[in-house]
Amino acid sequence: MPSLDESLSYLKDRISDCIRSNKSILVTTHIDCDGLVSGSIITKALIREEARCTVRTSKEFSSSVVKALKSDPRDFHIVTDLGGGFAKDMDAELGDNWVMLDHHQIPESEKDNERVINAWKYGIDGGTEVCAGGMAYLAASAINEGNADLSAMAIVSALGDRQDQGERKSFTGRNFEIANVAKERGLVEIDLDLLLVGRETRPLADALAFTSQPFIEGLTWNRAACLAMLDSAGIRLKDGGRWRVPAELDEEEKKQVIEAIAKFASGKNTTEIMAEMIGYTYTFPKEDGRSFLRDGREFSTMLNSCGRISRSSVGMAVCMGDRNKILREGEGILVNYRTMIREYMNILGSQRWRTSESETCVMVNGEDVVPEMMTGTISSLIAGSPKNAGKIVILRTKAEENTVKFSSRKSFGCKSGINLSELMRAGAEKFDGMGGGHDAAAGAKITKDKLDDFLRYLDANVVNVQGTAAS
Numbered sequence: 001m002p003s004l005d006e007s008l009s010y011l012k013d014r015i016s017d018c019i020r021s022n023k024s025i026l027v028t029t030h031i032d033c034d035g036l037v038s039g040s041i042i043t044k045a046l047i048r049e050e051a052r053c054t055v056r057t058s059k060e061f062s063s064s065v066v067k068a069l070k071s072d073p074r075d076f077h078i079v080t081d082l083g084g085g086f087a088k089d090m091d092a093e094l095g096d097n098w099v100m101l102d103h104h105q106i107p108e109s110e111k112d113n114e115r116v117i118n119a120w121k122y123g124i125d126g127g128t129e130v131c132a133g134g135m136a137y138l139a140a141s142a143i144n145e146g147n148a149d150l151s152a153m154a155i156v157s158a159l160g161d162r163q164d165q166g167e168r169k170s171f172t173g174r175n176f177e178i179a180n181v182a183k184e185r186g187l188v189e190i191d192l193d194l195l196l197v198g199r200e201t202r203p204l205a206d207a208l209a210f211t212s213q214p215f216i217e218g219l220t221w222n223r224a225a226c227l228a229m230l231d232s233a234g235i236r237l238k239d240g241g242r243w244r245v246p247a248e249l250d251e252e253e254k255k256q257v258i259e260a261i262a263k264f265a266s267g268k269n270t271t272e273i274m275a276e277m278i279g280y281t282y283t284f285p286k287e288d289g290r291s292f293l294r295d296g297r298e299f300s301t302m303l304n305s306c307g308r309i310s311r312s313s314v315g316m317a318v319c320m321g322d323r324n325k326i327l328r329e330g331e332g333i334l335v336n337y338r339t340m341i342r343e344y345m346n347i348l349g350s351q352r353w354r355t356s357e358s359e360t361c362v363m364v365n366g367e368d369v370v371p372e373m374m375t376g377t378i379s380s381l382i383a384g385s386p387k388n389a390g391k392i393v394i395l396r397t398k399a400e401e402n403t404v405k406f407s408s409r410k411s412f413g414c415k416s417g418i419n420l421s422e423l424m425r426a427g428a429e430k431f432d433g434m435g436g437g438h439d440a441a442a443g444a445k446i447t448k449d450k451l452d453d454f455l456r457y458l459d460a461n462v463v464n465v466q467g468t469a470a471s
Contacts, residue, residue: 129173133157
């Protein structure tokens with residue numbers, strides 16, 4: 001099996017051949033933050049080499065997508081953040097005119113395919129050490145060392161995929177290396193701070209209200225409650241007539257904020273709250289001082305929002321460098337996105353019949369409430385709630401063409417030995433569906449007539465499995 005460097009050299013050679021032969025390249029990528037970033041990174045690298053290229057997004061990968069690629073007039077295909085499990089189909093339809101850059105777990109049979117450039121193939125944990133954006137960055141660097149400036153965007157994709165899983169929300173593995181490249185070039189500032197949305201731009205109460213990790217019922221999205229809580233904790237909210245922002249708090253004030261939040265979220269101690277709310281922050285100094293793009297996590301949320309509400313072209317344009325009218329459009333999308341998820345969470349919270357719990361699992365029925373494109377976002381929020389700590393969260397909702405979409409997440413503190421990627425892939429295939437992802441975050445899609453069978457499968461393999469959750 002080739003090394004990662006050898007595989008990236010193979011990709012460089014294939015791209016060079018396309019440029020020499022005046023062949024056109026189509027980049028197909030996913031709609032979420034990691035997909036938009038990985039697609040934009042590799043597209044930027046191609047444009048800089050003066051390759052003829054086009055980029056487009058797809059919300060999922062399937063045999064019909066592969067057939068569409070075959071009928072596409074472009075000569076060569078690069079797929080990012082998608083395609084795991086479809087290498088055989090790609091070979092059958094496209095011959096050797098394709099390459100896949102990805103980080104999702106793949107079947108062993110695909111690891112011998114030279115066109116599959118997947119993190120797991122090289123002994124890299126694609127769930128925590130590198131995402132598709134990181135893989136695309138490594139590819140871009142192999143194409144031309146001058147692409148080191150694209151390292152900053154790879155940080156955004158890693159944050160969007162919640163790969164800040166090291167101590168105090170730090171990066172590990174290739175993500176850590178890529179972040180250091182960006183830091184050395186002055187593209188990012190890395191500090192230890194409160195993990196509040198809009199640290200440099202939003203009034204403290206607003207920043208706390210917009211912060212949904214952890215998701216705290218009664219506080220998240222409730223500005224009045226946040227204002228009252230901070231005021232009662234003795235936090236000075238204004239400096240003269242101007243509202244203070246989180247970045248202006250001193251260390252003692254930050255401690256007071258954490259203690260006030262922990263007290264509000266009864267049942268979870270200060271240490272656990274602190275573990276989730278204090279960590280490394282990633283600030284992009286080259287972005288405008290008033291822009292939400294200065295904060296890496298808010299940047300990633302904006303990109304996710306574009307993809308989830310079918311405006312991925314806006315997110316892609318921002319990734320490619322557009323900072324004018326399109327950026328204002330992106331900010332508007334982010335506002336709408338947050339309004340939507342607040343409504344979905346409020347409905348799920350008020351209609352208690354939709355949720356069933358066991359010692360190890362929280363099952364949520366989001367049918368007729370949560371759109372298919374939002375299952376990952378909502379399952380992550382539910383998993384981020386302190387009351388669900390230590391459990392596996394599984395959300396389902398209706399999808400198109402008479403199918404049902406499942407999204408699963410391991411919550412904070414979950415010690416389960418269950419690999420959600422294997423669980424969802426095996427279960428979906430058992431009932432003629434498709435699934436996969438990562439150890440701690442995965443999804444599946446099945447036809448509606450197999451729903452009861454799939455629920456029984458989950459019941460036997462997750463819901464009633466003892467000793468898998470944190471005590």
